[in-house]
Amino acid sequence: MAANVPKTMKALRYEKPETFGIVEVPVPTLRDNDVLIKVKACGVCGTDLHIHEGEFLAKFPLIPGHETVGVVAAVGPKVKGFQIGDRVVADNSELCGECFYCRRGEELFCEHFEAHGVTMNGGFAEYCAYPAGRVFKIKNLSDVDATLLEPASCAAHGLDKIAPKMGSSVLVFGAGPTGLVLAQMLRQNGGCRVVVAAPEGLKMDLAKQLGAGDEYVALSRSNPEAQFQKLKAENPYGFDIVVEATGNAKILEDAINYVRRGGKLVVYGVYANKDRVSWSPSKIFGDEITILGSFSETYKFPAAIDYLDSGKVKVQGIVNKTFKLEQWAEALEAIRTKKAIKAAIVFD
Template sequence: MKAAVLYEKNHIVYKDMEIRKCQPDEVKVKVMAAGICGSDTHKMIQKWKYDLPAIMGHEFSGYVVEKGSKVTDVNIGERVVGIPFLPCRKCEYCLRGQYSLCDHYGMIGSKSYGAFAEFVNIKATNILSIGNMDFEDAAMIEPSAVALHGVLNIRPQIGDVVAVFGVGTIGMLVIQWLKIAGVKEIIAIDISDKKLQDAVKIGCEKVINPLKEDLVAKIHQYTNEMGVDIALECAGSKVTQEQCLLVTRKQGKVGYLGIAYSDVTLSEKAFENIFRKELILKGFWNCYSSPFPGKEWSNTIEFAKAGKIKLKDFISHRFALRDTQYAFNMMIERQEEYNKVMIIPNKE
């Protein structure tokens, strides 16, 4: 098969690779769409800790072209989404059904070959049927599940005012789920005016660009000096990770979905707010619950099919598999403003 193979820091080669036959419990998926996650770019240039050469890509969909001898409940030609997380199913957290916290998980696209390739092998327990769902929509199920995992577990109440920091792919998906959850008002915060305009289009009542306005003052103006009920950090920036603590009301909630890629140093005021305001801080990792992979995944599929949540609308760029290196260069060097970048390994 053809694959985009990572050999070292931001060095990807488009080449022929051997792909083994399916193991008895696996299926082989012909990859029709695979998204580049923000974590892919960071892991590749900062903290790649897995074996090289590697094939990245963990947000993907396609259809089954081969199945192992023990696979009986999957059909050849079935349209599926891949679930990249491989829980051990033996540790304390797996036995509790807290799969996102598994101590010994595997991961398609980092610990094993992923979907920036024409085909990928995956356990039959790690696919879900998508019916007639568009392949690009289906490749967005994983990031949507990440967003929903955060929203479900921060437990917004009807009437809440929520600040969403960072309105890239995850932030935009979070906004949609918050609207479905019944919050009263969402304040989108980003340094890109274009992304803020997009947030308004999907229902954000207010937006703030902190490069142009005083963030804390503006939040106080919008909330009658109270602060927001919930602040959700979706940018993975040490700046916004602190700002969440400055704009949340007393006994409010702060949820962290963005990954910290550098040390976070808090100002005295931000740290004092945690205890003086009795804030509740929660972190959200991955997107899995019981029964595996969880309602984060099943709800995304059901709501997307019903037209209640938009997925592929947030795809800004599409690249052929042979152009994967170009796609990463564009993102890492920020040559263009982008949202979700999709690799298309095979044409329909």
């Protein structure tokens, strides 16, 4: 079953790190269980900067784009449950199901983990093919806002990892897209008091507009040290849960000093491979601090769609810049210079 699908398509392709161009390539060939998506929008985030530089598992040559939204254009012969024109979002991961970790039900650690837009071709193209089991229908979200479903599914995975108890106090460093979504999810799932601490400006203004927290600490961009000290002084016992969502290793290193005895520190940002932190083992030991990593997601798209499509988690305004495929360099620069909270590539 197929719509009028052309044989070739326009795509952004990297031949190697930092070397890209707009090219004409064949439309993906469908496997038996694949869904071909005509891409309407695909999100751009900080991870794409790491991929641009050759980090974050990237394999080249590559068509990037891991936050794909569009409509069904064709389906493989064994696909059921989808019709041409269905509005859908795609989970970018593909797992082998057979390795040591998959057989233990720990698919996120799949030894043959593949991801569209990272290790295999993704959504910065007019069409992209995904396994039907990784494609989900959406109703209410706009195409642009729906690009946040992949980050939101990562936040939902983070929530599972954190497993907050009712009445937990939470400190979130950072007001980027995933931080804003996770803060709202924590607020609705155990966080009786959620404090968002982030640099003053656009992102913090949006955090307040979305109601991401109960309290906000707008950090000075030139000298935030006094505000950090005030935050510690006003919270002498710290927080049950501290989430570092900025990707700044210096803030991560200090974040442990805000964790209450018996609390949890969540390593949630995306950091450069070269980054290192130094923590006192005796503090971790004596205070019984749990340090958690939260990377990507598996099987959390249904939960993310439930939260965002229903409006329980608000995302309007997070994507504040959109670009055409030919403006890729501008989109990257907007993310690099933080002129965009989040960007998206949009197609006609």
